[in-house]
Each structure stands twice: as structure tokens, then as C-alpha cells.
């Protein structure tokens with residue numbers, strides 16, 4: 399698992415003197431499908447408890463400091479973004495689908511372009527921002 403401690407920068411979310419952090423693990427929508435509301439909440443609580451215990455082993459005392467937490471699953475991301483299988487990163491990051499191997503901006507439909515984590519150069523904020531910029535430049539070139 400990965401843990402990001404955001405206390406090093408002021409992201410403006412928590413009140414002064416409080417800090418936020420994020421634990422990230424690889425996950426799959428399959429683990430969260432077909433559960434009742436209670437089953438889903440129970441599994442989320444179990445996941446939180448296991449991950450916080452792991453964090454406590456890495457950073458003794460951190461558990462005592464946690465005032466509030468939330469668990470975000472691929473199901474949450476699917477609900478919020480409509481991305482298939484709840485992926486925020488588009489196509490899998492394997493060499494054959496990375497960089498120039500990802501979808502280009504122009505589509506077979508005239509006037510329809512792609513700019514997102516699914517297209518070049520790839521996912522993440524930087525990937526989506528660069529993709530949008532490059533796509534806009536291509537649209538402008540073609541319009542002119």
C-alpha cells in the first residue's frame with residue numbers, strides 16, 4: 399500500500415492544526431459489486447481497519463491521531479465519474495497502451511475529438527491536462 403501525508407503542503411481542506419493523508423491500494427470493482435448496503439459498509443469498515451492497522455505498524459501512534467476517515471472504492475469512483483470498472487486512469491498502464499500507443503485525439507467522426515485519461519499521453523492530472531492542451535491545438539490547426 400502507499401501512504402501520502404499531505405501535511406507538507408497546505409491543501410486548504412482541514413482546519414488549522416489538522417492534516418489529511420491518503421492510503422492507496424490496488425483494487426478491483428469486482429470486490430465491491432453485488433453487496434447489500436450493509437454488506438458494502440461492513441466491507442469498507444473492514445478494509446479501513448486492516449489498512450489503518452498496517453499504517454500503525456509503519457508509523458506507531460498514528461492510529462490515535464486519526465479523527466475521521468472515509469473509504470473510497472472503485473464503486474464510488476464509478477458512481478462519481480462513470481468510468482468503466484471505476485478506473486480513474488483509463489486504459490491499463492501496460493507498455494502496449496501507453497504514450498503514443500494510446501488513442502489519438504481525432505476520431506473517425508468528423509469534429510469529434512478525445513481528450514482524457516483514455517487518450518494520449520495518458521492518465522493523471524498532468525496526462526489529462528497535457529492531453530486537453532494538445533487536443534485543443536490539433537482542433538485549432540484543423541479549424542484554421
Ligand SMILES: Cc1cc2nc3c(=O)[nH]c(=O)nc-3n(C[C@H](O)[C@H](O)[C@H](O)COP(=O)(O)OP(=O)(O)OC[C@H]3O[C@@H](n4cnc5c(N)ncnc54)[C@H](O)[C@@H]3O)c2cc1C
Nearest residue numbers: 470475478479480486487513514515516521522523524526
Ligand atoms: C481518488 C483519486 C485520486 C487521484 N489522485 C491523483 C493524483 O494524486 N495525481 C494524479 O495525477 N492523478 C490522480 N488521480 C487521477 C486523475 O484524477 C484522473 O486521471 C484524471 O482526473 C482523469 O481526467 P479525465 O478528464 O480523463 O476524467 P474525469 O476527471 O473522470 O472527468 C470525466 C467527467 O465526465 C463526467 N461524465 C461522465 N459521464 C458523463 C456523461 N454521460 N455525461 C456528462 N458527463 C459525464 C464525469 O462526471 C466527470 O466529471 C486520482 C484519481 C482518483 C479517483
